[in-house]
Amino acid sequence: MSEGEAVYIRVQGDDKLEPIIEIDNVCKRYGGIEALRDVSLRIPPGVTGLLGPNGSGKSTLIKALLGLLHTHAGNGRVLDYKWPRDTKAIRDSIGYLPEDDCYIAGLEGIESVSLMAQLSGLTGREALRRSHEMMDFCGFGEERYREVESYSTGMRQKLKFAQALVHDPPLLILDEPTTGLDPDQRLAMLRRIRTLATRHGKSILLSTHILPDVKTVCDHVVILVRGTVRVVDTLENLSRPIEPTMHVSVIGDHTPLAQRVSSEGHRVDWQPQTGILRIGGIDPDQTQRLWAWAAETDTAIRRLEPAVNSLEQIFIDVASGSLTAGIDADPSLTLLEADRAGS
Numbered sequence: 074m075s076e077g078e079a080v081y082i083r084v085q086g087d088d089k090l091e092p093i094i095e096i097d098n099v100c101k102r103y104g105g106i107e108a109l110r111d112v113s114l115r116i117p118p119g120v121t122g123l124l125g126p127n128g129s130g131k132s133t134l135i136k137a138l139l140g141l142l143h144t145h146a147g148n149g150r151v152l153d154y155k156w157p158r159d160t161k162a163i164r165d166s167i168g169y170l171p172e173d174d175c176y177i178a179g180l181e182g183i184e185s186v187s188l189m190a191q192l193s194g195l196t197g198r199e200a201l202r203r204s205h206e207m208m209d210f211c212g213f214g215e216e217r218y219r220e221v222e223s224y225s226t227g228m229r230q231k232l233k234f235a236q237a238l239v240h241d242p243p244l245l246i247l248d249e250p251t252t253g254l255d256p257d258q259r260l261a262m263l264r265r266i267r268t269l270a271t272r273h274g275k276s277i278l279l280s281t282h283i284l285p286d287v288k289t290v291c292d293h294v295v296i297l298v299r300g301t302v303r304v305v306d307t308l309e310n311l312s313r314p315i316e317p318t319m320h321v322s323v324i325g326d327h328t329p330l331a332q333r334v335s336s337e338g339h340r341v342d343w344q345p346q347t348g349i350l351r352i353g354g355i356d357p358d359q360t361q362r363l364w365a366w367a368a369e370t371d372t373a374i375r376r377l378e379p380a381v382n383s384l385e386q387i388f389i390d391v392a393s394g395s396l397t398a399g400i401d402a403d404p405s406l407t408l409l410e411a412d413r414a415g416s
């Protein structure tokens with residue numbers, strides 16, 4: 074990692090929860106390529122979005138957790154098992170939806186799911202019962218009796234999902250589960266993911282490039298960049314600016330209100346592209362002061378709302394190495410790698 078790059082890990086909130094995945098100092102090289110560089114990570118229960126630009130190491134991390142590839146260093150725990158020692162038990166406890174298609178030609182959908190269930194140790198009868206249950210959950214009708222190679226991309230995604238769920242694992246790892254789905258199917262898939270987390274207590278690691286999906290279903294976010302962990306936080310914390318900030322848009326000239334607010338010592342930024350005044354240091358429950366200043370300056374407020382950090386901007390800033398001022402300045406974030414690089 075070059076100097077100036079930093080890992081931003083908030084050390085508050087959900088760190089009280091017992092992690093479901095806890096790994097330290099994991100390294101993986103492919104020849105000269107360092108795919109994972111000293112990765113240490115704690116993932117709490119719930120739905121966690123695993124984000125990162127192409128080639129940042131997401132798939133390598135997933136395969137490493139599943140014991141599908143050999144790592145050069147690192148150890149830890151997945152659920153109640155030692156990682157990487159208890160690979161078999163870990164794999165039995167995880168439902169994995171891989172990014173690529175993987176089906177056996179000639180099998181019907183129901184046979185494909187049932188085969189996975191039997192490979193996981195279920196008896197033939199129980200495997201068939203669970204397979205029907207999971208295919209119902211995933212929205213399959215009579216097409217479950219069709220051969221898999223006749224399935225559309227969306228149906229193949231749902232088939233992989235049913236296969237991942239069929240042995241009722243406590244932890245799901247989903248690699249790009251909404252790829253190739255039309256908008257309705259995508260929403261249905263996201264609803265299923267959320268249902269599994271909230272009603273069935275599943276923990277889910279969701280690797281994706283689709284940031285709106287992360288905002289829809291995730292509680293936590295991990296961002297990898299060039300094989301290193303750069304952000305671990307709750308979505309809620311990431312969305313909240315370091316300083317409480319209000320967005321105000323007005324009818325007509327914003328200058329009198331901006332000057333009045335500024336004279337009270339608040340930071341004011343005018344954003345001409347959006348027509349929004351960003352006013353720092355005002356909590357959402359202190360807006361009566363803003364209304365009073367607007368009345369004093371004869372300004373009509375059209376819209377008033379708390380500012381939030383956008384996940385898109387955070388992602389861009391973290392990936393490019395330049396972070397938003399809000400995150401950068403947050404004292405509750407620990408600058409691990411910056412310290413290391415500087416030492």
Ligand SMILES: Nc1ncnc2c1ncn2[C@@H]1O[C@H](COP(=O)(O)OP(=O)(O)OP(=O)(O)O)[C@@H](O)[C@H]1O
Binds near residue numbers: 106126130133
């Ligand atoms: N089998 C392999 N042999 C050599 N290099 C590999 C191999 N698999 C991955 N890599 C390299 O390791 C790095 C991390 O790749 P990885 O596939 O884990 O990233 P990713 O974040 O999953 O990317 P994407 O978002 O494109 O799927 C990349 O530089 C990639 O080229």
